[in-house]
Amino acid sequence: MNIGGEIKRLRIKNGLTQEELADRCELSKGFISQVERDLASPSISTLSDLLQCLGTDLKNFFNDAADEDIVFKVDDVFVKEYKDEGSIINWIVPNSQKNDMEPIIIELLPHGKSYIDDPHDGEEFGYVLSGSVILHIGSKKYRVKKHESFYYKANTVHYIENIGKNNAKVLWVSTPPNF
Numbered sequence: 001m002n003i004g005g006e007i008k009r010l011r012i013k014n015g016l017t018q019e020e021l022a023d024r025c026e027l028s029k030g031f032i033s034q035v036e037r038d039l040a041s042p043s044i045s046t047l048s049d050l051l052q053c054l055g056t057d058l059k060n061f062f063n064d065a066a067d068e069d070i071v072f073k074v075d076d077v078f079v080k081e082y083k084d085e086g087s088i089i090n091w092i093v094p095n096s097q098k099n100d101m102e103p104i105i106i107e108l109l110p111h112g113k114s115y116i117d118d119p120h121d122g123e124e125f126g127y128v129l130s131g132s133v134i135l136h137i138g139s140k141k142y143r144v145k146k147h148e149s150f151y152y153k154a155n156t157v158h159y160i161e162n163i164g165k166n167n168a169k170v171l172w173v174s175t176p177p178n179f
Helices: 003-013 018-025 029-036 044-053 058-065
Strands: 078-082 087-091 102-108 123-130 132-137 140-145 149-153 158-161 168-175
Touching: 003 029, 003 044, 018 029, 018 044, 044 058, 102 158, 123 132, 123 140, 132 168, 140 149
Parallel strands: none
Antiparallel strands: 078 087, 087 102, 102 168, 123 149, 123 168, 132 140, 132 158
8 A cells, every 4th residue: 555645645635735734733844745755654643643634534544545446347256155045145246245235146046045134224125137036024025026126124034035946136235234
């Protein structure tokens, strides 16, 4: 990670000159210049002060500074088969459990089902790509066919199952991440 470059990017984003940032942090303009060119390394305390003046903190700085992937390819997908349930989960966004939502594609074999999920804070969304599924929410059941979607608060036991003779495939998004 190029700490100096990231600090410079944040400084410019905030419309500050090196001198203005230095004044806010009670540092010298020369020191800010050296940090931005990676000629000097600020202490953790000084870095924390700099980041506070730039509207962020250490945690967000190091999380946001990592190059975020925007587009994910087939090679990025992680696949796991659950033979007991008769399902295959495709995590289509790597490491999405650290995000606010977690999209997967779940394939249900004939008579397969997702795991039975206990109530939790958050919401669930699904779009049936192929086949049809039965959505179980508490004691209620809903049939969801190809090109139909579902959306609900996850405050009761819930899962989906495939009672058909063909595979069913569902794009499923959970918030917070739950798979």
